[in-house]
Amino acid sequence: MRADVPLAKAYLLLNHGPVTLVTSASGGRSNVMAASWAMPLDFDPPKVAVVIDRNTLTRELVDASGEFVLNIPPRALAAAVVGVGNASGREVDKWARFGLEPLAAARVGAPLVAGCIAWLECRVLPERAVERTYDLFLAEVVAASADERVFRQGRWHFEDDSLRSLHYVAGGQFFTTGTAHESAPGR
Template identity: 60%
Template sequence: MSTRLPVELPKAYRLLNHGPTVLVSCAHGSARNVMAAAWSMPLDFSPPKIAVVIDRATRTRELVDASGEFALNIPSKEMVEATLAVGSVSGRDVDKFQAYGLATFAAEKIAAPLLEGCLGWLECRVIPEPPIQLRHDLFLAEVVAAWADARAFRDGHWSFEDGCPRSIHYIAGGNFFETGTAFSAKPS
């Protein structure tokens, strides 16, 4: 099992800045669900805020609307089949955690479960913006806690050393790519 390290909240945006596919987990009462989302992004540093699209027709949307919170889990290539699966079926029809063998652990500040095996976790509380939620299915949220797998993200940065797990990015039609090699540019 990997070591989870806390991520300083002003640096939590770095977990999402490169545009990975995320798994949105949520819970309300005894109900819980998880869905894949390709459209999420950081919005601010302090307090840290994110945006994510959650379609109004989903079970996840019902639970987020009811609870006012959710988690963004950042999967690696090892979770690609589960990522595609939870994005392809409805939580109204199947318990995705059980059906796809998704282990969870408790979040620190929210009720939504966090998924084992991910590279990063952001615990989020919805910032109510009914007009954009209703019109665009866009949710803004404050990140209240953030964690990362020490093998992949440490000292506020993703690690691109050989053998380090990397995030995945959805293209379309069941196709993904894994984050590639990092390089630096120098100002001219």
């Protein structure tokens, strides 16, 4: 069900602005956090930008490994998204606490979150100045995959409501990705 996405199409997984789960691993530890502040940065080779707060365990693991995965969760995982966004991996094993299952990634040590609808495996680009000043990480996407039920032939197909992606607001409030439209240029 999980299928590779060509790297030149990887930006499409993130282009519509869904919330992400950031997974990371180093030295036998791994973690998962929620991040809304993630976006594509380039097409091919694909790059992304994501904000990872300096006080998080994720930051420690990403700094140590130079890798992370951006996982795109579906509505079915909404409660877990809110959960991992409100707990610290320093205090609790968020995988166990929120019933999330790690899967091996193809190209990085950080795990994938099972049940997500898309995955971008990323290697951090050495831009220490913006990391230090803004907690902003720039990274190259080295592998991408998606659940074929919702992303195939380079397009999203949100037919099952429980598999729609999420757009986070604050305080446990989010929107699902809504109706698809095509629009020709014009007034």
